Amino acid sequence: MNRRVTQSFSQSNTKKNIAKHYEKLSETLRLRNKRINNKKSMFKKLIFIFSIITILFSSAFSQDVSYINPNNALMQTNPAYAAFDNNLKFIMNYRSQYSAIGQNFKSPVVNLIIPMFAKTKTKRWGGLGFSFISDKAGEVGYLSNTGINISFAYNITITKNQSVSAALSGGFYRRALNMNGFTTGSQYIPNSGFDPSASINESLFNQSKTYADIAAGVIWQYNDGHKLPKYYAGISAFHLNRPNVSFSEFRSELNFRYSFQGGFRLLSKEQLSISPELTVYYTNDALRYNIGTKFDFPLSTSKSGILKNASMSVTPRYISGRIIACNIDFNQKKYTIGFGYEYNTADLSGITGYLEGYEVMIMFKKNLGRKIIQKPDVDSKYEVGKEYKLD
Numbered sequence: 001m002n003r004r005v006t007q008s009f010s011q012s013n014t015k016k017n018i019a020k021h022y023e024k025l026s027e028t029l030r031l032r033n034k035r036i037n038n039k040k041s042m043f044k045k046l047i048f049i050f051s052i053i054t055i056l057f058s059s060a061f062s063q064d065v066s067y068i069n070p071n072n073a074l075m076q077t078n079p080a081y082a083a084f085d086n087n088l089k090f091i092m093n094y095r096s097q098y099s100a101i102g103q104n105f106k107s108p109v110v111n112l113i114i115p116m117f118a119k120t121k122t123k124r125w126g127g128l129g130f131s132f133i134s135d136k137a138g139e140v141g142y143l144s145n146t147g148i149n150i151s152f153a154y155n156i157t158i159t160k161n162q163s164v165s166a167a168l169s170g171g172f173y174r175r176a177l178n179m180n181g182f183t184t185g186s187q188y189i190p191n192s193g194f195d196p197s198a199s200i201n202e203s204l205f206n207q208s209k210t211y212a213d214i215a216a217g218v219i220w221q222y223n224d225g226h227k228l229p230k231y232y233a234g235i236s237a238f239h240l241n242r243p244n245v246s247f248s249e250f251r252s253e254l255n256f257r258y259s260f261q262g263g264f265r266l267l268s269k270e271q272l273s274i275s276p277e278l279t280v281y282y283t284n285d286a287l288r289y290n291i292g293t294k295f296d297f298p299l300s301t302s303k304s305g306i307l308k309n310a311s312m313s314v315t316p317r318y319i320s321g322r323i324i325a326c327n328i329d330f331n332q333k334k335y336t337i338g339f340g341y342e343y344n345t346a347d348l349s350g351i352t353g354y355l356e357g358y359e360v361m362i363m364f365k366k367n368l369g370r371k372i373i374q375k376p377d378v379d380s381k382y383e384v385g386k387e388y389k390l391d
Contacts, residue, residue, distance in 0.1 A: 065107045065135060066288060067095060068340035069315065069327045070261065070279045072361040075111045075131040075151055077279065078236040078261055079167035080217035082113050083127035083153035085229075086369030089113040097357035109133040115368055122370050127153045129169065147173030147213070161223045169215045175245050176208040211243040213254075219261070224268075233262040258282040272297050277315075292317035292327070309333055322346040329361075336363040 067073045072093040074081035095107040109131060116126040129151035137143045149171030157163050219234030239254040246252035263277030273296040281288040294315040300307035313329040325342035338361040 065095065065109075066281060066290070066319075067093070068290075068317065068319075068325045068342050068357065068359045069338065069361070070290065072338065072340070072359060072363075073109050073111065074113065075129045075149060075169070076109060076133070077259060078217040078219055078234045079129060079151035079169040079215055080153050080165040080219040080234060080236065082129035082151045082167055083115065083124065083155040083165040084219060084221065084232075086115050086117075086124055086367050087113070087365045088115065088368050089363060089365050091361065091363040093359060093361045095357065095359045098355050106136045107133070117369065120370065123157075124155055124369065126155050127165075129153065129167075131171075142178050144176050144178065145173055146176075147171050149213070149215075151215075153217075162221070163223075164218065164220050166218045167216065169217075171213050172210065173213055173243075174208060174210045175247075177247065178207075207247070209245055209247055211245055212241065213238070213243050214240045216240060224265075229265075231264045233260075235260050255284045270298075288320045290317060290319045290325075292325075296331075306332075313338075317342075327359075334365060336365070337361070338363075 065073075065076065067076070070077040072091065074084075074089075074091065089111070091111040091113075093109050093111075095109075097105040097107075110133075112130040114128045114130075115124050116128065117124050129149075131149045131151075133145075133147055133149070135145040149169055151167050151169035153165050153167035155163055155165045215236065215238040217234060217236030219232060221229045221232040224230045236259045238257045238259070240256065242253040242256070244251050244253055258281070260280040261278070263275055265273060265275045267274040273294075275294040275296070277292055277294060279290045281290075292315045294313055296311055296313045299310045299312055309332065311331045313327070313331060315327040315329075317325040317327070319325055319342065322345045323342050324345055325340060327338060327340040329336055329338035338359070340359040340361075341356070342358070343356045
């Protein structure tokens with residue numbers, strides 16, 4: 001009897017040991033598969049970013065609109081800005097330049113940036129950017145360039161405080177000539193003089209041209225403990241497909257254009273923040289740079305009204321070609337209003353140069369990310385492990 005009980009007990013222990021061993025083996029296999037999947041996912045991300053970098057460095061560069069404040073036209077500076085932070089942004093920027101021969105150039109641009117998150121909204125994995133631009137030269141728009149563009153950016157986390165975003169963008173544009181501003185000898189009527197309503201009788205070329213344009217960009221950032229960028233550096237390339245923009249049968253391709261962006265926070269105090277920044281453009285063997293220092297300070301400690309949590313940013317700049325400029329921005333939690341002005345200090349700006357210009361910008365923003373409180377805080381209204389929208 002005792003022998004049977006002992007044998008039964010031994011068999012029961014054996015079954016339990018086998019079950020435990022099976023559970024341990026299953027857990028080991030599960031963790032191994034998870035590590036393999038994580039490595040595969042990381043490998044795919046690295047391949048994507050490496051591909052973007054390869055595209056960037058295989059290009060050399062066309063003259064485009066250079067903004068007083070490149071941050072007012074993020075998608076036109078670097079499409080990777082679509083995944084730079086957690087903010088949904090709607091940015092409207094209007095730029096006007098006055099040339100040395102009395103003509104002006106108008107460049108309104110609208111950008112919409114939508115960050116993309118995992119289901120918990122605690123991790124940003126990418127972003128989408130949409131933009132509309134309309135450049136016009138002359139009072140009646142003798143030459144115009146209008147287009148829409150879509151950007152997709154992918155974000156990869158390197159460490160807790162570092163990430164890299166890589167992006168591709170593509171769009172369609174239409175260049176057009178407005179012949180209403182031109183005059184020819186055909187409008188001079190014998191014995192009557194000049195008749196502006198008469199036909200110019202010229203049809204040497206098409207008056208419009210539609211083309212596709214492709215760009216790419218990469219940007220790296222290092223954040224502080226509050227998840228705010230402390231250092232950042234990016235590079236972008238435009239007109240990668242060398243689009244033909246000629247109105248005639250003779251080809252005229254846009255040259256590749258490179259842009260480098262970088263900056264860091266030199267000082268971060270409660271009453272003052274100082275952040276130098278630099279943007280460099282390279283097109284057709286021509287180098288152009290925009291260097292500035294942003295001074296950010298609170299306007300008031302008011303708990304209510306328009307000045308609640310408000311701050312002001314002042315950014316004096318020097319732009320290559322002996323151009324001095326300055327941006328002033330009024331910042332609130334949900335919007336920013338900015339104005340910029342530039343002036344050419346050269347003795348003679350030249351026939352093709354410009355004398356001065358200004359920009360007006362309005363940006364609406366909303367933080368779409370969520371934050372998980374990791375440590376208990378007796379003075380905090382938050383609870384451990386729950387998700388809350390960021391302020």
